[in-house]
Amino acid sequence: MTRLILATRNAGKITELRAILADAGLPHELVGADAYPDVPDVKETGVTFAENALLKAHALARATGLPAVADDSGLCVDVLGGAPGIFSARWSGRHGDDKANLDLLLAQLSDIDDTHRAAHFACAAALALPDGTERVVEGRLRGSLRHAPTGTNGFGYDPILQPEGESRTCAELTAEEKNAISHRGKAFRALVPVVRELLG
Numbered sequence: 001m002t003r004l005i006l007a008t009r010n011a012g013k014i015t016e017l018r019a020i021l022a023d024a025g026l027p028h029e030l031v032g033a034d035a036y037p038d039v040p041d042v043k044e045t046g047v048t049f050a051e052n053a054l055l056k057a058h059a060l061a062r063a064t065g066l067p068a069v070a071d072d073s074g075l076c077v078d079v080l081g082g083a084p085g086i087f088s089a090r091w092s093g094r095h096g097d098d099k100a101n102l103d104l105l106l107a108q109l110s111d112i113d114d115t116h117r118a119a120h121f122a123c124a125a126a127l128a129l130p131d132g133t134e135r136v137v138e139g140r141l142r143g144s145l146r147h148a149p150t151g152t153n154g155f156g157y158d159p160i161l162q163p164e165g166e167s168r169t170c171a172e173l174t175a176e177e178k179n180a181i182s183h184r185g186k187a188f189r190a191l192v193p194v195v196r197e198l199l200g
């Protein structure tokens, strides 16, 4: 069975990606980057989600000699011109401090009323092979931002993003409900035929 490495150390993402790829019926063994502790984290020097996803996938594919998939994702707020965007994970200054990132964003938007709180999650999903072959696809989830966090599921900015057509935030959706509509779900479902094409 081909081993496919997920280039992430974010436990929330690993859980989501495993479910999405398994649902799609991919016969590959999916392993998180933590299985390869000696591979250093790649610097996310790209300026788009696609560039960063490709950087992460290539670094892991090169280091392990195995096909690697990676995503780069974030929250893009209209009134902030698309920020935090690629800086979503480190918006407050500390990478991965979900609560500090969310609190800072809410404070920055405190005077903005509901008509101007449109935002979307964006995700680029990349596949890289050790020989340098690469593919990248993208997905989005549009919605609007609440004034206070609600819900305990998910991670990151889930408690404040209410998807279009929903009365709940992403953090009030079950994992299955979120995967069905999410930016990451869309991007990785679009990557499935690409994995099949390149890896069989």
Ligand code: ITT
Binding pocket: 007, 008, 009, 010, 013, 071, 072, 073, 074, 075, 088, 089, 096, 098, 101, 121, 154, 155, 156, 157, 158, 170, 182, 184
């Ligand atoms: P890896 O780089 O190891 O994959 P990361 O958390 O740094 O993990 P990203 O660089 O893709 O991942 O940053 C994504 C950030 O954007 C993440 O930390 C969240 O703050 C936010 N984000 C992305 N997808 C999200 C989702 O589905 N729900 C909530 N927040 C999300």
